[in-house]
Amino acid sequence: MEKQIIIIGAGPIGIACALECKKHGWDYLVLEKGSLTNSLFNYPLNMTFFSTSEKLEIDRIPFISNNPKPSRNEALEYYRRVTTANTLNINLYEKVESIKKHEETFLLKTDKAEYRAHKVIIATGFYDIPNYLNVKGEQLPKVMHYYKEAHPFTLQNVAVVGASNSSVDASLEIYRKGGNVTMIVRGHEIGERVKYWVRPDVINRIEEGSIKAFFNSEIHTIEPHQITVKTPEGLKTIPNDYVIALTGYRPNFDFLKQAGVTFSEDKKHIPTYNDETMETNVDGLYLAGVICGGMETHKWFIENSRIHAKLIAEALEKSPSTLQIKA
Known part of the structure; x- marks a missing residue:
């Protein structure tokens, strides 16, 4: 199965990237190994966000909560509504097992299928591996x-x-x-x-x-x-x-390394990417969201990394290989 763009991770930033792809008319697919916004789903049942609801909004779609600080359930409802109302193309419970660059495209293998993509966006967060x-x-x-x-x-x-x-x-x-x-x-x-x-x-x-x-x-x-x-x-x-x-969590560095991404050599272990385009050292492979911080897991949040989706979209818009195959 061939796609222009494959997004890995259906958290808030992965959803933001999908919205940008849809607005531009690109043929995209989001692959998520768990439920929609899987990390948020696994948060404590009674958790209240530090941020106010408007800072958790994506693509200027209003997020109305009962209190200034929204709850876990309100956030799940918001991102669920954004996804379903915009009929985003997302495959849940499908785990990406490998990414390999082959000439000008990427070959992705999941536990269910194989895909070929011209561009790949990784927005997997860091909540899966505890310290x-x-x-x-x-x-x-x-x-x-x-x-x-x-x-x-x-x-x-x-x-x-x-x-x-x-x-x-x-x-x-x-x-x-x-x-x-x-x-x-x-x-x-x-x-x-x-x-x-x-x-x-x-x-x-x-x-x-x-x-x-x-x-x-x-x-x-x-x-x-x-x-x-x-x-x-x-x-x-x-x-x-x-x-x-509850000693914190870390990104899946092995997954990024297997895809060819390099890292800083200090303890921060920050992946290599262009902060203007979010493209990594691997041509056509982009990062979005909290995964960009490496071990600095307090650097990026939903509210300050949602801009990554627009930065990537702007970069893709200028990419001839993307524009040539409009959906």
Whole structure:
């Protein structure tokens, strides 16, 4: 099957890229290995965005929410409506397994089919691969790197690792649903990026002793009914039923490398691309969204990376190989 443009990833930025392709009349297809906006779907059920709804809009399509800060469910509804109302061409639950440049086109193999494309846009985000603790016992079934809701942790001893927005939200929710929460924080305080209306809440809960916290600390070992924490005062062992390690996530670098994309040689591991066109070092292969930040996962968000779709469209409009085969 041949397409002008294949977009990998049906998150908000992948949808924005699809809208641009449709407006220009290009023959495109979006391939997504999971559900529509799969990363947002996997966010905690009660999550509230840091951004206001208008900053999450794509292609100037209004996003109306009940409150200034929209919820996960409102965001899912918005992007679902944008997709269905514009009849975007998206294949869900189809995983791209390889991309190979062959002369002037790309050969893509998925778990269902093979495609040939003149241009490829990768907008896969970074939520699929967690940053692991790399400690003994991390493989135990009681350890998880994603958090959905608090109810399963009622009356349980729960260690939440991290001090970011996700860690703080999980800790507060589980505490308020009757869980016994201990936060394990590598730094000396709750993260400064935590939502300004939530940060004082968790600090107060820690100070009053409702939520326990070990700062400047890391998990040393995990066992079925306890964990050992490395603290400034030495190793401490505490009872434990679950470990929720919300230590961040990383892009699928291997997938990009296999496609031929190069990276910076520092710890940031930023992929090579032209910030005016979003084209990588591989001719015809573009990046869009948070994946552009490499390990700097706090650099790009929906609100500041949605412009990538228009930058790519402008570059494609000037590309003779794209214009020659209008849909």
